[in-house]
Amino acid sequence: MRIDELCASGVTHSFEFFPPKSDEETVRLTRTLAELEPLEPSFVSVTYRGGRESRQRTFDLVTRIQKGGRITAMAHLICVGHSRAEMRDILKNYLDSGVVNVMALGGDIPDDASLAASEFSHAIDLVELAREVGDFSIGVAAHPQGHPRSIDLESDRRFLAQKLELADFAVTQFFFELDEWTRLVQELGALGVSKPVLPGIMPVTTLHAVERMATMGARVPPALIRRLEAADERGGPAAVRSEGIRSAIELCEQLLDENAPGLHFYTLNQSTATREIHSAIFSKDGQRS
Secondary structure: OHHHHHHOOOOOEEEEHHHHHHHHHHHHHHHHHHHHHHOOOEEEEEEOOOOOOHHHHHHHHHHHHHHHHOOEEEEEEEEEOOOOOHHHHHHHHHHHHHOOOOEEEEOOOOOHHOOOOOOOOHHHHHHHHHHHHHHOOEEEEOOOOOOOOOOOOHHHHHHHHHHHHHEEEEEEEEOHHHHHHHHHHHHHHHHHOOOEEEEEEOOEHHHOOOOOOOOOOOOHHHHHHHHHHHHHHHHHHHHHHHHHHHHHHHHHHHHHHOOEEEEEEEOOOOOOOHHHHHHHHHHOOOOOO
């Protein structure tokens, strides 16, 4: 299935994974996929950070999932470190393997300068190339709090609108308050863009994660931090985890009440928290409970 068609047919629920780097990670991801498959996700996406080895791991995992015939898979692609000819070959290889859903990203600048060279300036260049190569369903990234490298929020929204004029849908970085998503959608609407913007969900399950979330691109709001700290005082780490899950469930319910086109769960290759949140919101057939 094409993700643009899935979005057009109803509310989606999707999961994101990263390709394993070791036998231990492979075992964990295999178990996670088996645990999440009964939830019948609309699609799953697979990330990669760049470099030939990472790219191959992503390709292998995406094509394995897609060829399994039970789950629709989307491959992440990044501009950094690629020539246009190389990226054209990557896109053709995905088409030949039956993968038509791709996520076009700028990508993080790697520490190794030899991997940083690119013939692409921005993710929109990658979207344009994918359109040239084949009939892909193309997603792009959206940042409710603004991309870390954006000059200001106004220019961030303008560039995102330009990407979405060519792409089919967007998936957001994770966030924690409803108005972050509604404001993003409203600002895109003011720029004439109405394509689906799938909200990204990742619960804060430890106090240690609060600082890490900020470095990953989304600040945890003070109200949620206070809520987690109060839970810690009441019952320690287990209570913090429960409160973080509860907060994520509340956000998901609010998003669906505001007619969000779907929910995209960042799993970190683990299923427990995702399954808890999903089961609180959706019935076994994927419909809202």
